[in-house]
Amino acid sequence: MSSMDEELLINVNGFETRVALLKSGSLVELHLQRSGSYSLTGNICKGRVVRIMPGMQAAFVDVGLARPGFLHVRGLHLTEFDADGVEAPLPDIRSLIREGQEVLVQISKDPISGKGARLTTHLALASRYLVLMPFNPHVGVSQRIEDDAERERLRSLVEALRVEYGMERCGFILRTVAEEASEQKLREDIAVLRRIWERVERRVVEHEGPGLIYEEMPIHTRVLRDMAGADLQAVRIDDAVTYRRVKEFSEQFLPHILPLLQHYDAPTPMFERYGVEDEINRALQPKVPLRSGGHLVIEQTEAMITIDVNTGGFVGVRTLEDTVFRTNLEAAAVIPRQLRLRNLGGIIVIDFIDMTDEEHRRQVMRTLEKACEADASRIRLADFSHLGLVEISRKRTRESLAQQVCEPCPVCSGKGLVKTTETVCFEIYRAILRSQSRHPNLVKADDGSEFLIRASQTVIDRLLVEEAENVSCLAKQVQRSIRFQVEPSYGPEQFDLVRVPPPAATA
Secondary structure (H helix, E strand, O other): OOOOOOEEEEOOOEEEEEEEEEEEEEEEEEEEEOOOOOOOOOOOEEEEEEEEEEEHHHEEEEOOOOOEEEEEEEHHHOEOOOOOEEEEOOHHHHHOOOOOOEEEEEEEOOOOOOOOOOEEEEEOOOOOOEEOOOOOOOEEOOOOOOHHHHHHHHHHHHHHHHHHHHOOEEEEEEEEHHHHHHHHHHHHHHHHHHHHHHHHHHHHHHHOEEEEOOOOOOOOHHHHHOOOOOOOOEEEOOOOOHHHHHHHHHHHOOHHHHHHOOOOOOOOOOHOOHHHHHHHHHHHHOOOEOOOOOEEEEEEEEEEEEEEEEEOOOOOOOOHHHHHHHHHHHHHHHHHHHHHHHHHOOOOOOOOOOOOOOOHHHHHHHHHHHHHHHHHOOOEEEEEOOOOOEEEEOOOOOOOOOHHHHHOOOOOOOOOOOOHHHHOOOHHHHHHHHHHHHHOOOOOOOOOOEEEEOOHHHHHHHHOOHHHHHHHHHHHHOOOOOOOOOOOOOOOOOOEEEEEEEOOOOO
16 A cells, blocks of 8 residues: 555444544544434524624524524625725624524534534535535635646636536535546536535425525545545445445446445454554544654643643654654654544644754644645644744534543543542531531530531541541531541542431430
């Protein structure tokens, strides 16, 4: 397998579909679709505006989901540039839509971390070579197609075909895979997109109230459509039914990949045989080892992603500067793959090891930029800051891998830390003192009432052994005995303080 060869592995069972993209045998991208948690990105919905927020220049739109979607004024279809080509100021959103109004929207970002779906009225329907924009007459060509003659050929073909198909009011974007595509291929794509859009228009008229109008393709066909590039060498599918469906889809839309389709029926699970399961587990760990002996530490927070580069066990062979440079260079090549694999987006800050040589900094940035080119997500990079940090902005359209397969720890609630046993003991002491000060006259000091502490085994053990003297002094101070009870289900920070009344007098 050459350094550029790619494979798609499609693992299907009754509860989950997983699609893994391998490049040179290493996992670079993973897509998951689980029962009841399908991605909504690309779906077109009929919505109703339920609330307008003038201060945010946004509206909340009911699209039939659990919570309303978020529609910013920039997501509304309007003229974005004035006659001089200068970006026009944004109008007041209240002049464009009103509460109760029905709107046709597309989900551009899945609900993430309790936030509603991000919506847009800039509708786009994708096929193999083209993206149809029903409300924008512009014809564009992917920036990754660099040859000017090829760009002009493609643009002219699509201009002529949209007139032939009566779609002059619609726009198209030619995708990167359209490079060197024949007129017949583009014709077939436009015909398919026209049929889809006509179906959407009929559904809009027929459907009453907020709800789904058009659903994006299932994950296995959508990923195949988007990732079946020139470097693809094999598509392996471990489910017979899915294999037949993908074959039928390919016969109609992607005939060139038919020879690449393989039904995987070996006894060893496919993801295990190709090492994907192990790579997924490693992608959930914050520490990423580098071949040189250095490592990355990737931390995901609500606000941003931070990546720290360390030399670790790499001591180099010449000077300290050379050791640092080689570690940073390796990290720059690895980081974009990790971002893509983990599907990390938003603001990313990389703390490379400090370098004094300006040429070394330039080479690290060039390596980082080159490695980012393989990522289909929109990425922007900022050069080294005066603090030696590099900032990256990566478009986020769905939850990260960790957010999809993990949940916050029920013990630490996502903090990543728990209080020490000693700290919890001291909190118990303070709770006893607070209870005593709040109810000083509730019962008499000598009436037999007591405090009962219910906590985890480790906390109770410390109270009975290392803290025995402190507990004895506290009992004298509050003039109450203190009793303990182990609660096996309690976490290390959890405890209850119960004030037990004196036993009832016997007759």
